[in-house]
Amino acid sequence: MDTNHAIDIERTVRGFKVVFITLLALTAVSVGVSYLHLEEHEAIIIALLIASFKASLVALFFMRLLSEEKVIFLVLAATVLFFFVLLFVPLLTELNQVGQ
Amino acid sequence: MEGLIPYITEPREDTGVTNSKIGIWLFLASEVMLFGAFFATYIVLRVGAETWPRGWEIQNVPLGALNTVVLITSSVTMVMAWASLERRDLAKFHRFIGATVLLGGVFLVIKGFEYAAKFEHHRFPSTSTYLAIYFTMTGLHALHVIFGMGVNGYFWATGRSYWESGNKELLISRVENGGLFWHFVDIVWIFLFPIMYLL
Numbered sequence: 001m002d003t004n005h006a007i008d009i010e011r012t013v014r015g016f017k018v019v020f021i022t023l024l025a026l027t028a029v030s031v032g033v034s035y036l037h038l039e040e041h042e043a044i045i046i047a048l049l050i051a052s053f054k055a056s057l058v059a060l061f062f063m064r065l066l067s068e069e070k071v072i073f074l075v076l077a078a079t080v081l082f083f084f085v086l087l088f089v090p091l092l093t094e095l096n097q098v099g100q
Numbered sequence: 101m102e103g104l105i106p107y108i109t110e111p112r113e114d115t116g117v118t119n120s121k122i123g124i125w126l127f128l129a130s131e132v133m134l135f136g137a138f139f140a141t142y143i144v145l146r147v148g149a150e151t152w153p154r155g156w157e158i159q160n161v162p163l164g165a166l167n168t169v170v171l172i173t174s175s176v177t178m179v180m181a182w183a184s185l186e187r188r189d190l191a192k193f194h195r196f197i198g199a200t201v202l203l204g205g206v207f208l209v210i211k212g213f214e215y216a217a218k219f220e221h222h223r224f225p226s227t228s229t230y231l232a233i234y235f236t237m238t239g240l241h242a243l244h245v246i247f248g249m250g251v252n253g254y255f256w257a258t259g260r261s262y263w264e265s266g267n268k269e270l271l272i273s274r275v276e277n278g279g280l281f282w283h284f285v286d287i288v289w290i291f292l293f294p295i296m297y298l299l
Contacts, residue, residue: 009186016183020176024169031165034156034298047294055287062179062283069116072125079129086136090144 012064019061026054109269124277128284131244135288138237142295145229153230155297158223160214164297167210168289174203175286178252178279185272190263197256197275200282204249211242234296241292244285251278 030050034043060066065076111117146152155161181196218224218231225235255275262271 009183013183016179023172027168044299047298051291051294054290058283058287062175063280071115075125075129079132083132083136087140090140
């Protein structure tokens, strides 16, 4: 194992520890906010923002997307696009029936 | 054997990644669509319902939060297992991959207690739409945890023979790809926890 590789691994592991503590802190924040019993729409926005940030941390650091190749991002971009289509197209059908 | 895609541990020149890594990312893409269909179902059911319970009225939030911590910790032990192999430390790899399997088991046991408590209060999938989607989504997620534990258990059981037979890079590559699946399972829970427990 060359020295540069060893240094990279040590740096990566330090990053994992910081991300771990951040994820625990964000979990505590999202649980804490739920005890405030906010209005439904406020609670949804805050909880999903925190969850999205946590998921991004896991993907960027633990799944190491930060150092990934272009082809992986192409797969990911197509996935995200179709995920949102899948998520919101049925909702449009539902909204179409509002007031009927 | 002819016709098989070789398991290569060196990145291909054209893509810059190994065949197996592209394979696992495509598999994860299909998994995103599977869970995406259920998340879409959840949204449609919730938007269309006249009344919908707040998660914290029904769920045991501290237990759900504990399970979140357990799964996040297991993601850390998973990446540490991979990092241990990169550091050529097989003993630490075994400890970390073993801890990952164990934490997966702890997650399932806690989930089992939660399910048991619901059944005790006569709360079944047939009781309400909320409980139907709750049991479906968390049940599907639990199946993924069980599958991931099987894969990681395989690495724990066979890691030494890979290492001693000179297939170090092959083991590192497989653990990295297995880890991608495990982190995906973690990400699904990161969204399931708020929508089922906190909202």
